[in-house]
Amino acid sequence: xxxxxxxxxxRILEVTEDVLRRYGLAKATVVDVARALDVSHGSVxxxxxxxxxxxxxxxxxxxxxxxxxxQKIVDASGPAPARLERWLRTLFANKHKKLSDDPEMFATxxxxxxxxxxxxxxxxECLCDQVERILADGVKQGAxxxxxxxxxxxxxxxxxxxxxxxAHSEEWNDAGxxxxxxxxxxxxxxxxxxxxxR
Amino acid sequence: xxxxxxxxxxRILEVTEDVLRRYGLAKATVVDVARALDVSHGSVxxxxxxxxxxxxxxxxxxxxxxxxxxQKIVDASGPAPARLERWLRTLFANKHKKLSDDPEMFATxxxxxxxxxxxxxxxxECLCDQVERILADGVKQGAxxxxxxxxxxxxxxxxxxxxxxxAHSEEWNDAGxxxxxxxxxxxxxxxxxxxxxR
Numbered sequence: 018x019x020x021x022x023x024x025x026x027x028r029i030l031e032v033t034e035d036v037l038r039r040y041g042l043a044k045a046t047v048v049d050v051a052r053a054l055d056v057s058h059g060s061v062x063x064x065x066x067x068x069x070x071x072x073x074x075x076x077x078x079x080x081x082x083x084x085x086x087x088q089k090i091v092d093a094s095g096p097a098p099a100r101l102e103r104w105l106r107t108l109f110a111n112k113h114k115k116l117s118d119d120p121e122m123f124a125t126x127x128x129x130x131x132x133x134x135x136x137x138x139x140x141x142e143c144l145c146d147q148v149e150r151i152l153a154d155g156v157k158q159g160a161x162x163x164x165x166x167x168x169x170x171x172x173x174x175x176x177x178x179x180x181x182x183x184a185h186s187e188e189w190n191d192a193g194x195x196x197x198x199x200x201x202x203x204x205x206x207x208x209x210x211x212x213x214x215r
Numbered sequence: 216x217x218x219x220x221x222x223x224x225x226r227i228l229e230v231t232e233d234v235l236r237r238y239g240l241a242k243a244t245v246v247d248v249a250r251a252l253d254v255s256h257g258s259v260x261x262x263x264x265x266x267x268x269x270x271x272x273x274x275x276x277x278x279x280x281x282x283x284x285x286q287k288i289v290d291a292s293g294p295a296p297a298r299l300e301r302w303l304r305t306l307f308a309n310k311h312k313k314l315s316d317d318p319e320m321f322a323t324x325x326x327x328x329x330x331x332x333x334x335x336x337x338x339x340e341c342l343c344d345q346v347e348r349i350l351a352d353g354v355k356q357g358a359x360x361x362x363x364x365x366x367x368x369x370x371x372x373x374x375x376x377x378x379x380x381x382a383h384s385e386e387w388n389d390a391g392x393x394x395x396x397x398x399x400x401x402x403x404x405x406x407x408x409x410x411x412x413r
Contacts (some may be wrong), residue, residue, distance in 0.1 A: 167241040168394065171398060172401075175398075176399050178376060178383070182382075185382065197366075199366075200366040200367060204370045204407070205403075208403060210400070212410070
């Protein structure tokens with residue numbers, strides 16, 4: 018058997034997602050994953066030494082998928098205030114979309130993420146780093162006045178938690194959500210603004 | 216029996232709290248409450264027609280207790296920015312204290328509140344109204360510049376949700392919490408500031 022030659026971690030994670038979708042988190046096993054891949058479960062364990070490590074990797078992969086479109090906004094040029102607003106709105110929209118597209122898988126991933134603390138905290142760190150880069154650009158551009166860019170990037174993240182943290186996902190269907198987002202973003206952008214820019 | 220003459224709703228709620236503390240939410244019954252009051256359970260039902268209505272009233276009473284110290288800050292005179300900061304810090308501190316003083320009762324009340332949606336939403340409305348009063352004062356004083364005071368008061372409430380919503384109570388023990396609160400409050404206060412006040 019030279020199955021391991023083609024059996025990449027990425028391929029295992031892809032199939033694990035399918036298996037989770039079909040069987041649900043409680044019932045899906047590594048044997049199901051191996052069967053779906055048409056390999057022995059030992060081959061899966063060669064890449065992920067335990068069921069826990071496989072689940073953590075699935076959670077990490079799901080969280081990482083949020084980063085790419087956001088990173089593009091960080092890397093784009095242009096005025097920082099507009100980029101910050103776009104970054105935040107994209108984060109909210111992508112989280113809300115994941116929930117509305119497939120509420121069951123959202124719940125599955127949420128449960129996985131609750132086990133995978135390490136993956137979640139690096140996800141948050143990464144998002145705060147992205148905000149930090151936009152804020153630093155804004156200071157250079159003279160658009161923002163910020164004493165502590167690192168602390169403030171976390172403050173922007175914390176102050177918008179209602180719109181991106183899954184603990185609040187039940188409130189994402191509120192009729193007034195868009196207006197509430199607008200009000201918070203306006204307040205934060207004003208709080209960052211350099212004097213004389215208003 | 217003239218027990219109902221002295222059996223006030225307030226007295227029933229007080230004793231219900233004791234009973235919940237002793238037996239826990241899952242086991243406590245209306246009969247336990249009646250026994251602790253030394254009355255028949257019919258007497259309790261005369262004031263609270265169902266177990267659900269009793270539980271809702273307990274949740275409401277718990278939530279209402281947060282309001283009094285905050286209302287004092289609303290009614291005080293003095294510069295609105297300092298009052299807003301004090302109001303928010305008092306809200307956070309009182310929620311965090313409730314959790315650290317008695318984590319079991321905090322969990323009990325949280326479960327009760329999740330059933331008592333109506334009580335929770337009027338609690339939130341009341342808190343937002345209090346913020347609105349302080350913001351309106353700040354506009355009159357020339358300290359704040361705010362286009363829509365109602366929407367902005369809700370934005371202040373939403374932007375600080377990490378520090379007062381029980382869904383985030385697991386994060387209230389973070390070593391860095393005080394610094395995170397400082398950073399969010401500084402950002403929000405700057406966002407409310409009238410130009411030329413900086």
